[in-house]
Amino acid sequence: MKKILVFAAMAILSLSASAQAKFAVVDFNELVMLAPEADAARTQMQAASKTAQETIMSMQEEGQAKYTEYQQKSASWTPAIRESKEKELNDISARIQEFQQSIQVELQQKQQELMDPIYKKAQETIEKIAKDNGFAFVFDNSQFLFVDKAQVKDITPEARKAMGIAEGRTLETLQKELQAAE
Numbered sequence: 001m002k003k004i005l006v007f008a009a010m011a012i013l014s015l016s017a018s019a020q021a022k023f024a025v026v027d028f029n030e031l032v033m034l035a036p037e038a039d040a041a042r043t044q045m046q047a048a049s050k051t052a053q054e055t056i057m058s059m060q061e062e063g064q065a066k067y068t069e070y071q072q073k074s075a076s077w078t079p080a081i082r083e084s085k086e087k088e089l090n091d092i093s094a095r096i097q098e099f100q101q102s103i104q105v106e107l108q109q110k111q112q113e114l115m116d117p118i119y120k121k122a123q124e125t126i127e128k129i130a131k132d133n134g135f136a137f138v139f140d141n142s143q144f145l146f147v148d149k150a151q152v153k154d155i156t157p158e159a160r161k162a163m164g165i166a167e168g169r170t171l172e173t174l175q176k177e178l179q180a181a182e
Helices: 002-020 028-034 036-076 079-133 156-162 171-181
Strands: 023-026 137-140
Touching: 023 079, 023 156, 028 036, 028 079, 028 156, 028 171, 036 079, 079 137, 079 156
Parallel strands: 023 137
Antiparallel strands: none
C-alpha cells in the first residue's frame, strides 16, 4: 500500500511539473532544406552525380563499341580470339556494374558528409533558442498529427532567421528553383 501511495505522489508531482513546462515546435526539415549551406551541398552533389553519370555513359559506350565489333567480326575470328573478346566484354560489363555500385555508396557518403554540418547547425540553433526562451521540450512539427498552436510556440521563424534563411523562401519556392534548374 505504501508503494502505491509513493508511486501516486510521484505521478502527481510529475504531472504538475510537466504542466508548467514550456513546449515549442519547429519544422526541422524546413531549416535543413532551406539553409544556405544546403544550396551549396546540392550544387556539389549535382556536380558529383553528373561526373559519375558521364563516367558510366563512357564505360557503356566503350562496351557497346566492343560488342558491335564482336557482332560484326566474330564469325571470322578463331575460337581463341572469340573467347578473348567474350571475356573482354564480360569484364567490361562487370566493371560497369562494380562502378555503379561503388559510386552509389560514395555519393551517399558524400551526401551525408555535406549534410551532417547542416543538421548539426540546425540542432544547435534550436537548442540555443530553446534554452534562451526556457523551453523544456521542442518537438518537430512533422512528427505530430495535431498541434494546438495556442499551447505551444512555433520557433521555426526565429530559427530560420538565426540560420540565415532568406525571408520569404519556402520549401515550395525551393521546389520551383530545383525544377527550373533541371
